[in-house]
Amino acid sequence: MTRQVLLLNSDKPEVLHALARRPGVTVRVITRPVYAGLYENHETAYVDSFADLTQVERAAYEIAAHGPVDHVIAATEKSVVAAGLVRALLGVPGPGFDQSLRGAHKRAMKDRLRAAGIPVTDYAQAPTLDAVPAAAERTGWPVMIKPVFGAASKCTHRVDSPGEFARRHRAGDFADLADTRLPVQVERLVRFTHEYHCDGVVHGGEVARAAVSRYFLPPLHTSPDLNSGYLADQSDPFSREVLDLHRRVVAALGLPAGVTHLEVFRTEDGPVVGEVAVRPGGMGISRMWWHAFGVDLWEEFVRVSAGERPGRPAREPRAGTVGRSRLPALPGLRTRVLALPGVLEVLTPEECASPGRLEAYFAAEDEPAAERFIARLHAMAGHGA
Numbered sequence: 001m002t003r004q005v006l007l008l009n010s011d012k013p014e015v016l017h018a019l020a021r022r023p024g025v026t027v028r029v030i031t032r033p034v035y036a037g038l039y040e041n042h043e044t045a046y047v048d049s050f051a052d053l054t055q056v057e058r059a060a061y062e063i064a065a066h067g068p069v070d071h072v073i074a075a076t077e078k079s080v081v082a083a084g085l086v087r088a089l090l091g092v093p094g095p096g097f098d099q100s101l102r103g104a105h106k107r108a109m110k111d112r113l114r115a116a117g118i119p120v121t122d123y124a125q126a127p128t129l130d131a132v133p134a135a136a137e138r139t140g141w142p143v144m145i146k147p148v149f150g151a152a153s154k155c156t157h158r159v160d161s162p163g164e165f166a167r168r169h170r171a172g173d174f175a176d177l178a179d180t181r182l183p184v185q186v187e188r189l190v191r192f193t194h195e196y197h198c199d200g201v202v203h204g205g206e207v208a209r210a211a212v213s214r215y216f217l218p219p220l221h222t223s224p225d226l227n228s229g230y231l232a233d234q235s236d237p238f239s240r241e242v243l244d245l246h247r248r249v250v251a252a253l254g255l256p257a258g259v260t261h262l263e264v265f266r267t268e269d270g271p272v273v274g275e276v277a278v279r280p281g282g283m284g285i286s287r288m289w290w291h292a293f294g295v296d297l298w299e300e301f302v303r304v305s306a307g308e309r310p311g312r313p314a315r316e317p318r319a320g321t322v323g324r325s326r327l328p329a330l331p332g333l334r335t336r337v338l339a340l341p342g343v344l345e346v347l348t349p350e351e352c353a354s355p356g357r358l359e360a361y362f363a364a365e366d367e368p369a370a371e372r373f374i375a376r377l378h379a380m381a382g383h384g385a
Contacts, residue, residue: 002026005306006060006069006086008050008079011035013353014286014298015075022302028069030059030082050082051149051182060086073305077277078149080104093307095256095278102253103278106148106185109253110275116252118245119272126184129174133162135186142189145174147182153219155180158189190272192265195219196232198246199281199289200260201300201310207247208310209295210260212239213285214367216325216374225357226378227283230323230370231292241271249276257304259297261285284324284352284359291344291361292322320363323370327358327381334358336380342373 005019008030016038019027028043036044043066045059063069072092074083084100086092095103102112107125114120124135125148136143142160150156155177159165168174177184195218200210216228232239246262253276261281263274279301280286286297294314303311322344327333334346337360347359360377364370 003070003306004028004067006030006063006072006090006092007075008073008083008086009035009075010078011038011353012075013038014280015073015302018296018299018302019073021299022306025306028063028066030056030063030079030086047082050076050079053082053085056082056085057089060089064090071306073302074100075279075301077104077279080278081149094305095258099254099256100278103255103258103276104149106146106150106275107183113249113252113273116248118248118252119270121190121272122188124186126186129169129178129184132159132184132186133165135184136162136165139186139188144187144189145177146185146187147177147180148185149182150180156220158220190265190267190274192218192267192272194266195274196242196264196266196271197229197281197285198242198260198262198264199285199297200246200250200262201295201297201304202250202255202258202260203304203310205250205254205256207250208304209293210243210246211289211293212242213288216323216371224283225326225328226381226383228323228325228374228377229283229285229288230364230367230374231288231321233321233367238266238271245271245273249273253278257307259301259304283326284361287347287352287359288322288324288361291318291363293317318363320365321367321370323362323364323374325360325362325374325377326354327360327377329356329358330381333381337377340373340376 003025005027029039030045033046045062047055072083072087074080081100081104084097087094088097101108110120122139124138126132126135146156195215198212201208212232214232258278259280261277265272280297289295289297329349337346342362344361352359
């Protein structure tokens with residue numbers, strides 16, 4: 001029997017490829033018009049934005065008019081809440097609107113996590129950019145400000161004082177945040193030593209597998225061209241704390257199935273949750289997992305989102321650790337990096353779907369060796385460690 005999957009996606013090809021490998025699956029799509037060329041062979045409905053839930057509702061009914069839907073899959077962070085609405089409207093199993101909201105809306109997410117006793121920094125929601133100073137008085141300065149819906153570190157700013165906010169606001173420094181026309185999440189700055197992430201596969205409400213990784217530099221402190229990291233020692237006491245925290249976050253959100261990407265700060269008082277996304281991490285994290293564990297996180301995402309059981313690793317875990325680094329696609333750099341001992345592969349901009357960037361993956365003996373390797377890669381790209 002053919003299964004009907006409704007995919008809410010933008011330009012993420014990995015999920016489409018994973019669905020195409022499945023016999024007996026028909027994929028219908030809701031996307032933005034700019035991505036129409038990616039879905040020429042699929043029944044498609046369009047929205048200007050997944051944030052416009054009225055358009056999402058209309059697109060869902062347009063798709064459903066051609067037959068029932070068995071599964072709804074949200075492949076981007078921006079489409080998570082829209083997918084919850086579509087499931088509720090069409091009566092499709094999976095996370096409903098409230099559950100999906102907690103997986104994408106930063107204030108709703110942290111309300112749920114704090115109620116479950118999970119450590120998060122103080123936060124408040126400002127209805128507009130002009131209301132940020134009042135919200136920051138409740139959280140305490142300095143603060144990080146960002147849209148309540150948003151992916152990665154886009155439109156995110158550190159502000160140290162009311163005076164700095166006023167000066168920068170007048171200068172238009174926060175125009176990108178104002179242009180989102182969304183409420184603003186105001187969070188007290190976390191003083192941390194390192195930033196980690198924990199990625200996992202959830203099935204039947206339980207964590208099927210998870211692993212902790214460390215960023216070489218925090219994403220807000222480095223260029224997207226040099227986003228780098230490596231898998232941490234999973235037996236280290238701090239890694240075990242983060243793995244337990246990840247399990248508690250999944251339980252607090254009531255997540256029945258999915259792939260998670262949890263951001264965690266290491267502080268003097270222990271781990272503090274930044275936020276969690278219910279989709280595979282970007283910047284080469286999924287490919288790093290493939291080299292380390294023989295697990296394709298996009299394949300697992302499709303499996304559990306479509307009601308299937310998690311798959312088995314393609315091979316035994318690699319000894320030591322595996323790291324990754326984005327690099328600018330400078331002339332000759334790929335050839336020079338490929339010549340280094342320990343390099344597993346270097347993807348071209350076309351292969352990693354990131355214009356102007358390479359993605360390098362390598363094996364190292366341990367975490368210090370991974371740190372040294374990444375510093376060497378950055379130096380080869382013309383940047384100091």
